[in-house]
Amino acid sequence: MNTYWTIQRKNVWEQAKVIGCLTGSSEHIWPEFEVAYQWMIEQMSKRLNCLPSAPVWVWVDRPDMRSKNQLGIKGVETVLLEVKLNPDLVLLSDFVSWHYVLNNFTVEFYDNEPIDKMLSWERIFDIETLCSLQDYGDCILQGVTPTIHIEQLKCIKEFIAK
Structure with a gap:
């Protein structure tokens, strides 16, 4: 087991404690990001061998x-x-x-690469290559998972966003 972190609204945390798990919700996806999220849901289903569902971000x-x-x-x-x-x-x-995927841009490793845009999106999972590119900068790793069971969660800090 690895340790990850997720930031959730308190009411979502309270609901997870009642139903026994934390799941993603499509109702919070902004309309302009629907294509990107649907693509991520398909990637989760394919790569994690799970049923399609809205992601929980970690x-x-x-x-x-x-x-x-x-x-x-x-x-x-x-x-x-x-x-x-x-x-x-x-x-x-x-x-x-x-964010390239969210904004419907091509993920280019090099300037003016001839690559299909949606195929290029799969590069967001190629962490090793992204982190090795000189002009790319620091990699910040995030993840998606379909469900987190309550026994896998520990509340660390409650706060009100400023």
Whole structure:
């Protein structure tokens, strides 16, 4: 089992405690990101050999909660949860390159590469190559998983996003 981290709204955490698991929800996907999320759901299903479902997002490294980008929506009660998961149930990708997918861009390793855009999106999972590219910068690892059972979760910190 590996340790991962997820940031969730407090009401989602409370619901997970009642139903016994944390699952993703399609209702929070912005319409402009539906194509990217559907693609990620298909990748999860194929690569993790699971039924298609909205992802639960996790981080490999504990997020720095002082970072403005981690806090979520201002004023919302939020929790940082520690998660113990079998790494075979987590599809890792690079945070920065995932934004290429979200914005419907081609993930290019080199300038003006002749590659199909949707095929290029699979490169977000090629962590080794991404991290070795001189101009790329630091890789920030994130992951998706279909379900996290309550016994795999530990509430570390509750906070209100500033």
